[in-house]
Amino acid sequence: MSPIHVFGGGLAGCEAAWQIARAGHDCVLSEMRPVRATPAHKTDRLAELVCSNSLKSESENTAPWLLKEELRKLDSLLLRAAQQARVPGGHALTVDREIFAQEVSRAIKENPRIELRREEATSIAEDSITIIATGPLTSGALAEDIGRLTGAERLFFYDSISPIVEADSIDLCVAFRASRYGKSIDGSDDYLNCPFDREQYERFVDAILAAEAVPAHIPEDNFAANAPTGNARFFEACLPIEELARRGRETLRFGPMKPMGLTDPRTGRRPFAVVQLRQENLRADSYNLVGFQNHMRFPEQTRIFRMIPGLERAEFLRFGQIHRNTYINSPALLTSTLQLRSHPGIFFAGQISGVEGYVESIATGLVAGRNAVELAAGLGVRAFPRETAIGSLCAYVSGADARNYQPANITFDLLPALEEATRLRYRHDKKARHAEVCRRALEKLDEYRASVNDPSYA
Numbered sequence: 001m002s003p004i005h006v007f008g009g010g011l012a013g014c015e016a017a018w019q020i021a022r023a024g025h026d027c028v029l030s031e032m033r034p035v036r037a038t039p040a041h042k043t044d045r046l047a048e049l050v051c052s053n054s055l056k057s058e059s060e061n062t063a064p065w066l067l068k069e070e071l072r073k074l075d076s077l078l079l080r081a082a083q084q085a086r087v088p089g090g091h092a093l094t095v096d097r098e099i100f101a102q103e104v105s106r107a108i109k110e111n112p113r114i115e116l117r118r119e120e121a122t123s124i125a126e127d128s129i130t131i132i133a134t135g136p137l138t139s140g141a142l143a144e145d146i147g148r149l150t151g152a153e154r155l156f157f158y159d160s161i162s163p164i165v166e167a168d169s170i171d172l173c174v175a176f177r178a179s180r181y182g183k184s185i186d187g188s189d190d191y192l193n194c195p196f197d198r199e200q201y202e203r204f205v206d207a208i209l210a211a212e213a214v215p216a217h218i219p220e221d222n223f224a225a226n227a228p229t230g231n232a233r234f235f236e237a238c239l240p241i242e243e244l245a246r247r248g249r250e251t252l253r254f255g256p257m258k259p260m261g262l263t264d265p266r267t268g269r270r271p272f273a274v275v276q277l278r279q280e281n282l283r284a285d286s287y288n289l290v291g292f293q294n295h296m297r298f299p300e301q302t303r304i305f306r307m308i309p310g311l312e313r314a315e316f317l318r319f320g321q322i323h324r325n326t327y328i329n330s331p332a333l334l335t336s337t338l339q340l341r342s343h344p345g346i347f348f349a350g351q352i353s354g355v356e357g358y359v360e361s362i363a364t365g366l367v368a369g370r371n372a373v374e375l376a377a378g379l380g381v382r383a384f385p386r387e388t389a390i391g392s393l394c395a396y397v398s399g400a401d402a403r404n405y406q407p408a409n410i411t412f413d414l415l416p417a418l419e420e421a422t423r424l425r426y427r428h429d430k431k432a433r434h435a436e437v438c439r440r441a442l443e444k445l446d447e448y449r450a451s452v453n454d455p456s457y458a
């Protein structure tokens with residue numbers, strides 16, 4: 001049988017290659033470093049962690065824990081290496097990055113079924129099974145070929161993420177429901193609007209202007225330092241709010257905070273400015289702050305966004321971010337098995353497939369690797385159960401709204417809601433609800449492993 005090709009020896013690519021070899025199939029893994037560098041990687045090691053050394057929470061019954069627990073059950077190479085490289089890090093799975101990369105590199109190099117080639121992949125053969133896992137800093141030549149396959153307008157180079165808050169934490173005595181000029185999609189009022197008076201707005205702008213920015217990891221992302229020199233490479237359509245504030249004190253009020261077409265029912269007047277919150281999912285248990293992509297440190301975002309009237313006690317599920325990130329508009333292109341709809345032999349995994357984060361990248365690498373083997377063996381490729389964190393990530397990647405797609409980390413928000421009766425039983429106990437979601441996920445994963453005859457299933 002012909003080998004399966006994996007492009008990119010990062011987190012997703014190494015996990016994919018190892019899963020392929022583990023299933024008894026041959027694999028060719030192409031990694032361009034050290035022949036060609038990226039702006040973030042510092043070594044020629046496989047699976048290099050480019051920034052933080054944390055694989056997030058190990059606290060039981062949290063969403064990041066669940067994702068890792070599922071990967072451990074599926075015998076993930078990278079989770080095993082993380083355990084070997086673990087260093088004290090409180091509730092997080094924190095690793096010594098050198099030992100981590102060393103362990104993964106060793107396992108890949110020693111595996112007789114994996115041929116590691118140090119070369120840049122520049123084009124995708126449409127007649128062989130290929131997994132594209134070249135990450136957020138995919139080289140230009142390959143990006144061009146991906147654009148050829150997917151349509152250039154479905155390939156993005158920057159991530160611009162708005163913060164998300166829990167619905168329960170929004171003060172509905174202050175925030176009011178309305179759509180601009182009463183225009184809404186389905187006749188209901190689509191947005192929650194947080195109204196500002198002039199004084200509140202001025203204080204908010206001052207806070208944004210004084211906020212501490214996230215230190216940049218690669219020169220292209222150094223927004224704050226580049227802005228005054230005119231070297232910042234922003235897309236004008238999704239500028240960070242600090243950049244808007246820097247352009248003039250009124251700019252936000254004429255941009256994402258414009259109050260036109262809105263009347264505050266408490267005063268009967270148009271507010272001086274508003275922040276609009278848009279429902280994030282069908283359950284309506286989370287809302288995003290529309291147009292509030294930013295580059296501020298996370299604690300600064302908590303402090304400053306709690307100055308927004310109605311969000312004084314907001315709980316954040318996700319913070320705003322902007323950074324270099326090559327990714328495809330996956331809901332328009334991929335199936336939940338991570339195959340390109342137009343070319344089922346081509347899989348995407350890792351950041352480029354539209355997920356965000358180290359463990360999410362590993363998880364999609366594992367899915368693509370396993371599914372590529374099933375395809376090569378002529379078996380039907382099956383999606384992971386929707387109730388699992390892995391299945392939910394794949395469902396998000398392939399099924400979110402393609403018009404407004406933003407890569408996501410794993411959160412409980414992506415997992416399906418519990419049945420009505422269970423939800424009602426635990427409605428005042430969030431911890432118990434989360435524990436139940438995790439229990440259900442792991443049970444479904446066991447059923448899945450038993451049904452696919454997974455050798456790691458005991």
Ligand SMILES: Cc1cc2nc3c(=O)[nH]c(=O)nc-3n(C[C@H](O)[C@H](O)[C@H](O)COP(=O)(O)OP(=O)(O)OC[C@H]3O[C@@H](n4cnc5c(N)ncnc54)[C@H](O)[C@@H]3O)c2cc1C
Pocket residue numbers: 007008009010011012013030031032033038040041047048049050051052053119120121122133134135136137138139142217218324349350351352356357358359361
């Ligand atoms: C600067 C930066 C900082 C980040 N910090 C964090 C963080 O702290 N925590 C977190 O959870 N996530 C972080 N991320 C996001 C993401 O989790 C990581 O980028 C993660 O490494 C993604 O895994 P991956 O396998 O998709 O890509 P990578 O791990 O980057 O692997 C892709 C590999 O493909 C290679 N490659 C690229 N093009 C080609 C080609 N044409 N041919 C062959 N090889 C190629 C690259 O050299 C690289 O080794 C960060 C991203 C960036 C860009």
